[in-house]
Amino acid sequence: MKNSMSFLTDPTLSTVEIAEQLLGCLLVKEVDGVITSGHIVETEAYVGIEDQASHSYNSRKTPRMTAMYEPAGTIYIYKMHTHLMLNVVTKDKGDPQAVLIRAIEPHAGTQLMEERRQKQGVEATSGPGKLTKAMGIAMDDHETSILKPSLYIDTHEKKSPVSIERSKRIGIPNKGEWTDALLRFTVKGNPYLSRKKGQVRVDNGWDAMLD
DNA sequence: CTCACGATCGTCT
DNA sequence: GACGATCGTGAGT
Numbered sequence: 187m188k189n190s191m192s193f194l195t196d197p198t199l200s201t202v203e204i205a206e207q208l209l210g211c212l213l214v215k216e217v218d219g220v221i222t223s224g225h226i227v228e229t230e231a232y233v234g235i236e237d238q239a240s241h242s243y244n245s246r247k248t249p250r251m252t253a254m255y256e257p258a259g260t261i262y263i264y265k266m267h268t269h270l271m272l273n274v275v276t277k278d279k280g281d282p283q284a285v286l287i288r289a290i291e292p293h294a295g296t297q298l299m300e301e302r303r304q305k306q307g308v309e310a311t312s313g314p315g316k317l318t319k320a321m322g323i324a325m326d327d328h329e330t331s332i333l334k335p336s337l338y339i340d341t342h343e344k345k346s347p348v349s350i351e352r353s354k355r356i357g358i359p360n361k362g363e364w365t366d367a368l369l370r371f372t373v374k375g376n377p378y379l380s381r382k383k384g385q386v387r388v389d390n391g392w393d394a395m396l397d
Numbered sequence: 398c399t400c401a402c403g404a405t406c407g408t409c410t
Numbered sequence: 411g412a413c414g415a416t417c418g419t420g421a422g423t
Binding site for chain 3: 248249250264265266267268
Binding site: 398399400401402403405406407408409410 | 411
């Protein structure tokens with residue numbers, strides 16, 4: 187029996203609520219029939235035309251960011267230096283808000299992800315540019331839906347964070363109140379966070395789950 | 398065409 | 411924590 191609708195496209199939820207609820211969900215990518223996946227442990231909310239840190243600030247709309255203006259569930263990928271950044275649009279068409287996926291805890295295909303990165307352990311997926319490379323995410327995925335293959339989020343395979351921490355977004359200097367806004371969400375005690383890891387918990391910050 | 402600038406990463410201190 | 415690498419985008423001439 188299927189649930190009715192993913193929270194990802196629920197119009198009653200704010201971008202902040204979606205950023206929180208994404209923690210623990212399974213991000214999945216299939217390349218040439220091979221799956222890699224990981225549970226999301228770090229997100230950031232970019233809350234629209236008033237958010238000076240967002241690409242869509244002041245209703246800015248350039249060719250690379252048209253996906254931001256598409257409906258909830260649309261994937262927005264952009265290049266930062268040599269890296270790809272993965273975002274999921276959260277609101278209705280014409281309301282450019284999104285969540286940046288910043289880190290995952292590997293689930294399936296860990297060895298393949300380490301090979302793609304030429305890095306072991308936490309270094310494979312502990313950052314927005316790292317996880318896209320590890321999972322083989324490419325510009326082909328841009329403007330596709332996060333609800334269907336080959337790049338999708340499985341909200342049924344969700345783990346439950348023991349505790350969620352809020353902090354300032356990474357790499358947002360000189361943006362007034364938006365520099366200090368607490369719009370970054372992390373699973374407390376998880377070792378795969380991109381920065382400012384606190385003490386790592388033995389359960390990686392997940393509630394014990396009975397299957 | 399030119400040029401300034403990053404929602405980063407890796408390395409070094 | 412600081413800094414250099416490195417390159418596509420977008421604004422300006």
